[in-house]
Amino acid sequence: MTTLTYQAPATVQDAVRILAGASGVAKVLAGGTDLLVQLRSGRVKPDLIVDTKKIPGMIGIREVEGGFVIGAATPGAVLGEHAALEKAWPGVVEAANLIGSTQVQGRASLAGNLCNASPAADSVPALIAAKATCVIVGPKGQREAPVESIVIGPGRTSLTRDEIITEFHLPKRPPRSGDAYLRFIPRTEMDIAVVGAGVSVTLDAGGVCRDARVSLGAVAPTPLLVPEAAAALIGHKLNQPTLDALDAAARKACKPIDDKRGTIDYRIKVAGVLARRAAAIAFERAGAHR
Amino acid sequence: MSRTHVSAVINGEPRDFLCEPQQTLLDVLRDELNLTGSKEGCGSGDCGACSVILDGRLVCSCLMLGVEAEGHTIETIEGLATGSKLHPVQQKFLEHAALQCGFCTPGLLVASKALLDRNPNPTETEARYWLAGNLCRCTGYDKVIRAVLDAAAVIRGEKSA
Numbered sequence: 001m002t003t004l005t006y007q008a009p010a011t012v013q014d015a016v017r018i019l020a021g022a023s024g025v026a027k028v029l030a031g032g033t034d035l036l037v038q039l040r041s042g043r044v045k046p047d048l049i050v051d052t053k054k055i056p057g058m059i060g061i062r063e064v065e066g067g068f069v070i071g072a073a074t075p076g077a078v079l080g081e082h083a084a085l086e087k088a089w090p091g092v093v094e095a096a097n098l099i100g101s102t103q104v105q106g107r108a109s110l111a112g113n114l115c116n117a118s119p120a121a122d123s124v125p126a127l128i129a130a131k132a133t134c135v136i137v138g139p140k141g142q143r144e145a146p147v148e149s150i151v152i153g154p155g156r157t158s159l160t161r162d163e164i165i166t167e168f169h170l171p172k173r174p175p176r177s178g179d180a181y182l183r184f185i186p187r188t189e190m191d192i193a194v195v196g197a198g199v200s201v202t203l204d205a206g207g208v209c210r211d212a213r214v215s216l217g218a219v220a221p222t223p224l225l226v227p228e229a230a231a232a233l234i235g236h237k238l239n240q241p242t243l244d245a246l247d248a249a250a251r252k253a254c255k256p257i258d259d260k261r262g263t264i265d266y267r268i269k270v271a272g273v274l275a276r277r278a279a280a281i282a283f284e285r286a287g288a289h290r
Numbered sequence: 291m292s293r294t295h296v297s298a299v300i301n302g303e304p305r306d307f308l309c310e311p312q313q314t315l316l317d318v319l320r321d322e323l324n325l326t327g328s329k330e331g332c333g334s335g336d337c338g339a340c341s342v343i344l345d346g347r348l349v350c351s352c353l354m355l356g357v358e359a360e361g362h363t364i365e366t367i368e369g370l371a372t373g374s375k376l377h378p379v380q381q382k383f384l385e386h387a388a389l390q391c392g393f394c395t396p397g398l399l400v401a402s403k404a405l406l407d408r409n410p411n412p413t414e415t416e417a418r419y420w421l422a423g424n425l426c427r428c429t430g431y432d433k434v435i436r437a438v439l440d441a442a443a444v445i446r447g448e449k450s451a
Binding site: 100 | 311344350420
């Protein structure tokens with residue numbers, strides 16, 4: 001039986017040094033709502049757990065130059081209680097708040113949801129649509145990377161074993177912008193996405209979409225950024241031909257699997273529907289009907 | 291195996307305990323501190339029977355390591371009543387018969403208290419969503435919800451206990 005060691009360093013440099021020096025399996029702990037389940041089931045057998053929550057800045061939300069800096073281990077419930085964040089990025093907040101129960105919201109974090117690297121992670125398509133980036137610290141210093149570059153396969157990330165995510169950056173919102181995230185599950189709570197869709201748009205004064213990003217979850221080995229779906233929106237108003245083009249582009253991007261949650265055909269169909277519905281909400285939040 | 295010394299405030303009292311790194315907070319409460327009111331249903335954060343309040347926030351004690359409790363404040367089901375005086379949610383669960391086998395009850399009571407601490411006037415929908423992470427296989431939830439809304443009225447002072 002291996003002996004597990006727990007460390008809770010007080011600085012990010014110490015955390016990186018501990019991870020870099022670790023022999024055997026090391027896991028980074030944020031909220032723990034995935035890691036503890038994997039630990040208990042025996043799916044992961046770490047020799048070392050590095051808890052990041054004692055590092056200053058890992059929990060909390062700051063407004064910086066009109067954008068937001070979110071500590072990597074900030075619980076979902078804290079995101080939901082931040083009025084300015086919810087006003088600027090309602091899609092990101094609603095996606096993060098869909099993860100698990102009230103109890104899970106008390107712990108679960110954006111970094112954990114991202115680094116768990118599930119294709120069905122709820123917050124990830126919303127962050128990708130929002131053009132969020134993450135700050136990653138490793139032995140060579142700090143780098144910033146787009147969220148869509150992190151997950152490279154189910155359970156696998158592009159981070160090296162001695163790197164940790166310290167914060168997420170959400171950019172400043174231009175006027176007439178809105179975002180939304182929708183997921184489909186066969187019930188109303190406590191389930192894993194069959195499909196998820198995040199849409200972020202910026203409109204001009206006439207209601208024409210000038211910028212857009214569309215991301216889909218649970219329809220491929222990783223959450224997808226779908227530029228073709230965004231292209232179906234850009235230059236157009238929200239009308240039936242625009243929604244039909246978005247639906248077709250979203251469906252075309254899907255490479256799903258058959259499993260107990262949904263078949264390939266079903267997931268593809270639902271991806272188009274959710275992209276349309278999320279786009280309609282994003283346009284409305286951007287003020288398209290005002 | 292190395293045991294770590296942890297200090298936390300549990301139900302208002304400073305407590306010290308030793309625990310192994312892989313022990314969950316639930317393991318520590320039950321096996322080290324003899325606070326066996328918190329139950330283990332699933333051990334994976336799905337059922338809510340192990341619910342505790344950590345620094346004012348509802349969490350599953352099975353999804354937290356005991357060592358993570360260092361320096362934090364924890365409320366468990368054992369801290370709900372004041373002496374022999376039941377908390378309004380406990381009283382109303384009894385009056386409404388909002389339990390049958392009772393296994394989920396400590397978690398439901400702690401989760402309900404956390405809701406009413408935050409919002410003493412929840413709608414039925416808010417209460418149902420808040421408690422969606424607490425599974426009960428006996429009651430069908432209806433009596434639970436009625437008890438919680440009735441307890442809320444007591445806490446608001448609109449009704450006597």
